[in-house]
Amino acid sequence: MLSIPCPKCKNRIEFDLKDILEGKKFTCSNCNTTVALSYEDNKTTLLNAQEKLDDLKNKLDID
Numbered sequence: 247m248l249s250i251p252c253p254k255c256k257n258r259i260e261f262d263l264k265d266i267l268e269g270k271k272f273t274c275s276n277c278n279t280t281v282a283l284s285y286e287d288n289k290t291t292l293l294n295a296q297e298k299l300d301d302l303k304n305k306l307d308i309d
């Protein structure tokens with residue numbers, strides 16, 4: 247699970263990488279702000295996050 251800070255209230259909004267790939271939007275559970283992350287705009291960040299997750303999985307030996 248990844249998370250981003252809400253642009254309005256800084257609450258952490260959790261999401262899955264696949265949600266972004268599917269073009270889903272996220273709603274802050276605290277202030278109901280809708281956040282739409284563009285995969286293209288956030289590609290580098292997301293790919294880094296994915297790499298870290300893969301890294302972690304390798305270390306934990308989970309497939």
Ligand SMILES: [Zn+2]
Nearest residue numbers: 252255274277
């Ligand atoms: Zn919020």
